[in-house]
Amino acid sequence: MKYVTIKDIAKELNVAVSTVSRAFNDKYDIKPETRERILKKASEMGYRPNPIARKLVQQRSYNIGIIIPEFENSFFPQVIMGAQEILYQHNYQVLIMQSNESIDLEIRNAKTLVDNMVDGLIISLSGVGNNLPYYEELTEKKMPLVFFNRVPENIEASKVVFDDYKWAFFATEHLIHQGFKDILFISGADDLILSKNRRRGYDDAHKKHRIPTGKKINCGFSMKDGVQIAENLISQNNIPKAVLAANDACAIGMIRVFKDSGFKIPEDIAIVGFSETKMAAHISPTLTSVEQPTYEMGKAAAQLLLEQLQNKGIHIPQTIVLNGRLNVRESSVVLS
């Protein structure tokens, strides 16, 4: 690929490169007339400013990096779309990287983006481990940073989260109201705040209704995880009356296994999902699920990042907690 440069234009027009540069950056003095002449010639020659060169000299990129753990569920793509909408409006380009639920790959991704001088980073953790010290380092170096959904506990940074406590509480209470007692709790890795909050919600709902809590399992957020848990439960012949699943994918995986093994849902086992996917309303039985405002989450994260980008230096970390909704459907309601 041959690129047309600022020099080519300068030569062609017998002006200095700095003049050409000025033509493209209105902040400098330049005679409107020459400016027009340059812009015209430039577009004739098919010139495009080289962002690489600009990054090098300006030490910034107008790029924002977004790192997500997985692509399997529609959750993260939706968040990305929300963030993109805001960032595009402010002339930032968005670079997306996915960590495949690996902490190591996540660090690699983050470093790649930092090396490429992104102006800021929006991150959802693949897990908690030796990635955190690196993020500490970034915040110390004043790299604008926003975590969302799967956020770290002890890092002073802006965060956008869902009110997991509240909705795990409500979802659990809903199951209790339906008369279910032995409720299995499933969530992601135990070191994610998200999991801790849900667990508290689950516990507190039991406490409120003076019911002993059921079994608790930590797993991933994929359908595979749901399948495996259900298979284990069946092979151990240890079937709970209801399940609060880590997310819809997990719930759907479980439903399939249970149905295949002849269990009736919700009669034999009731199931509630989390982070509602579009499929919740379409599977059989339709799935009760906690709906999260994914798009809004992306927008909020982008907003928080923009704030940091604007007031360089002074920045008070904020945490935005988003609200949700419990969509009650067939999988958790026994008609009597």
Add this chain to the structure above:
Amino acid sequence: MKYVTIKDIAKELNVAVSTVSRAFNDKYDIKPETRERILKKASEMGYRPNPIARKLVQQRSYNIGIIIPEFENSFFPQVIMGAQEILYQHNYQVLIMQSNESIDLEIRNAKTLVDNMVDGLIISLSGVGNNLPYYEELTEKKMPLVFFNRVPENIEASKVVFDDYKWAFFATEHLIHQGFKDILFISGADDLILSKNRRRGYDDAHKKHRIPTGKKINCGFSMKDGVQIAENLISQNNIPKAVLAANDACAIGMIRVFKDSGFKIPEDIAIVGFSETKMAAHISPTLTSVEQPTYEMGKAAAQLLLEQLQNKGIHIPQTIVLNGRLNVRESSVVLS
């Protein structure tokens, strides 16, 4: 952010910057001893090579850009994962951009990536329009380029596609075998080869069985599209006996509307989806769908790109056609 540079190390160690550079690029002569010394110091100082500077001088980035039309369906994320797997092995970083089904945004994305000196591009079209001349230009400039899934018709470039003709044919024939006559055909925009091929398959299956073809509709690939089409059909009181939908999302959207309006599936209307999603087996009724090898598609695209990257200059465009499978489920089979 303050970055440690090669200069800092050079100063610290009283060597030339070129020596430090050499230490990081084994291809040059350097005494193993000094090399060790430099590497050690560098890691102590937390040095990381600046890829921006390297891009500028080498005019390449070791980055590959992937552009996809949408994030809503799991199809593209899966393709990306396949491509990433291959590209990571060859030390390429993958930059993902999504065009939100907009041709303009797609061009913008492509230009951004080109400006950032990606070494190659993997693209699925959001549509056919004034993006094509730009891609022509890129191929003329020898930019390594691979199209997949939604590919342009008249551009000399490597492509990875699904055998849409064959599987649309089989899917249609399957419906015919089940005794359905009035089969509605739905696919994406008519200028996509993909749509043309499916349409030919659909037509030829009818021809083979000497049955007149049904109505044909072009739309998008989202659930919304399915919903709208179904609503239109109902309001026009023009209900086909069977549907070959654009994809699973579309099919699922239709199913919901039809079910809500009291139609029985497949008794009143049979439905077949395309590009199977994980949900096909979980919705009610379970959805018959043409399964495409998404992951393989990503891998194949990455392979084709790597070939171009390796034999710079000479490059014969290839088209890889991938095979699929028809997963027959409840939505298209009337038990008699």
Add this chain to the structure above:
DNA sequence: TTGTAAGCGTTATCAT
């Protein structure tokens, strides 16, 4: 208003 020139962090070509 415009030109000159230094510099961003590398690599790569010359010397030495």
Add this chain to the structure above:
DNA sequence: ATGATAACGCTTACAA
């Protein structure tokens, strides 16, 4: 085996 130095394409003082 190492050092000096000119690029890469741009921005931005500073000078004119």
